[in-house]
Amino acid sequence: MTFDYDLFVIGAGPAGLAAAKKAASFGVRVAIAEQEALGGTCVNRGCVPKKFIVHAADFAFQNQMAHSYGWSECQRNFDWTHFIHSVHQQIESINYSYFEQVQKAGIDLIRGHATFIDARTINIDGRKFTADKVLIAVGARPMQPSIPGIEYSITSREMFNLPYLPERLAIVGGGYIGVEFASMMNAFGCEVTVVDTDDTILSGFDDDIRSSVQQSLKKRGIKFFTSSTAEEIKHGGEEGLLLTIAGNSPVTIAADTILVATGRIPNTKNLGLENAGVVVGDKGEIQVDEDNCTAQENIFAVGDCTDRLQLTPVAKAEGVSFANIVFGKKSQKLNYDYVPSAVFSRPEAASVGMTEAKAREKFGESVKIYCDRFQPLFFKLGNQDEQAMLKLVVEGKSEQILGAHMVGENAADIIQCLAVAIAKGITKQDLDDTIGIHPTTAEEFLTLN
Numbered sequence: 001m002t003f004d005y006d007l008f009v010i011g012a013g014p015a016g017l018a019a020a021k022k023a024a025s026f027g028v029r030v031a032i033a034e035q036e037a038l039g040g041t042c043v044n045r046g047c048v049p050k051k052f053i054v055h056a057a058d059f060a061f062q063n064q065m066a067h068s069y070g071w072s073e074c075q076r077n078f079d080w081t082h083f084i085h086s087v088h089q090q091i092e093s094i095n096y097s098y099f100e101q102v103q104k105a106g107i108d109l110i111r112g113h114a115t116f117i118d119a120r121t122i123n124i125d126g127r128k129f130t131a132d133k134v135l136i137a138v139g140a141r142p143m144q145p146s147i148p149g150i151e152y153s154i155t156s157r158e159m160f161n162l163p164y165l166p167e168r169l170a171i172v173g174g175g176y177i178g179v180e181f182a183s184m185m186n187a188f189g190c191e192v193t194v195v196d197t198d199d200t201i202l203s204g205f206d207d208d209i210r211s212s213v214q215q216s217l218k219k220r221g222i223k224f225f226t227s228s229t230a231e232e233i234k235h236g237g238e239e240g241l242l243l244t245i246a247g248n249s250p251v252t253i254a255a256d257t258i259l260v261a262t263g264r265i266p267n268t269k270n271l272g273l274e275n276a277g278v279v280v281g282d283k284g285e286i287q288v289d290e291d292n293c294t295a296q297e298n299i300f301a302v303g304d305c306t307d308r309l310q311l312t313p314v315a316k317a318e319g320v321s322f323a324n325i326v327f328g329k330k331s332q333k334l335n336y337d338y339v340p341s342a343v344f345s346r347p348e349a350a351s352v353g354m355t356e357a358k359a360r361e362k363f364g365e366s367v368k369i370y371c372d373r374f375q376p377l378f379f380k381l382g383n384q385d386e387q388a389m390l391k392l393v394v395e396g397k398s399e400q401i402l403g404a405h406m407v408g409e410n411a412a413d414i415i416q417c418l419a420v421a422i423a424k425g426i427t428k429q430d431l432d433d434t435i436g437i438h439p440t441t442a443e444e445f446l447t448l449n
Ligand SMILES: Cc1cc2nc3c(=O)[nH]c(=O)nc-3n(C[C@H](O)[C@H](O)[C@H](O)COP(=O)(O)OP(=O)(O)OC[C@H]3O[C@@H](n4cnc5c(N)ncnc54)[C@H](O)[C@@H]3O)c2cc1C
Pocket: 010, 011, 012, 013, 014, 015, 016, 033, 034, 035, 036, 037, 038, 039, 040, 041, 042, 043, 045, 046, 047, 048, 050, 112, 113, 114, 115, 137, 138, 139, 140, 156, 177, 267, 270, 271, 302, 303, 304, 305, 309, 310, 311, 312, 313, 315
């Protein structure tokens, strides 16, 4: 039987694009379907616009410190509308560069919403395409708790299109998205309140990261209601929106905007998966084996829709790995143990490997912890009470480093570099034997005791 394509990819986010380009490099005929802009969540409503907002917020932090560094009359007006317009222009140019890459790779781009008619036939707005193999890379969308008044809230998607900055922002969910937006919006002068069901923000991170970030954000004026759950949102007339929370301290929070950031669920509804024999789990995540193959032998899935680790570099790596295995005939298993990640709040937090709690669960008493907190040079001049936190989790007998965790300036870049060495199995002694760069925060990782 002949097909229109050897591979049909659904979704042109980081996972789908990486897979399509790699597959095309092996000389196979590839099509990619996309219902929105090229680049997916990451480029259009995630990592990229978020990082621009982080940079914009950094000017506000620098401004606060500038006087201590001899600057006076620093410009203090921030024009959100002008700024966010520039961000969207930049995103458009990135979209176009992806379009050029797809064309150059000889991949057919098909615009529209894809659904399965059967395991080898895809419908896109009435047009039918057949393919020998299909890759699902449809990503995820915000999960919204089913509470009364949820329609008054917004998600991270709308945060990038705010017409103006709210004076009071309430955030439900103190995970990656909640904490990053809390930090950025606080820097712009918004009054920010964060509500989270857990007893500390940033569930899943090492406890020292969680408490350090929460304390620092609290010092900057962000209010936290932890061990608390959103119960109801109402329109309170002149008071604005009213968010009622239950838990440790039941209270009603008045806000102009309520951002809900309580996790992301796979985009697998309305895909016709039932027509193709693809099996999903409780959250709608596509069930795949180690080679990204679904319950249907010619259909594969990668990226956020499989709900393994919802991060761009993971999505890309899974896409490339799929193409290498299926079309390059190269065996390539991904190791998820040393995937570094960062929260781009101020202070920034980053981690790689095991948390102390996970290491103790696995290695018990033999786990050794090396941790230091100190005031970085930058903050000494302004006499700001801002602490950096560096932590190594080490297996006592072999001295192998199991995890590294950091809160402070450039944490993401520092942990990114350490991740290479830690994944290769270095010991604490290897770090001690390395000569540092002075004066930096990173050098402190080489002298922890
Ligand atoms: C606010 C925010 C900030 C983030 N910041 C970071 C960060 O700093 N670092 C990081 O590593 N990760 C970050 N992430 C996560 C990151 O964006 C995702 O992990 C990544 O985009 C996943 O890639 P993907 O290709 O699996 O899915 P997506 O990027 O979501 O792409 C899926 C694509 O499929 C398309 N699609 C869906 N269904 C269909 C259909 N039926 N037909 C046609 N097309 C379809 C969608 O339109 C979309 O373009 C962030 C996420 C958010 C929301």
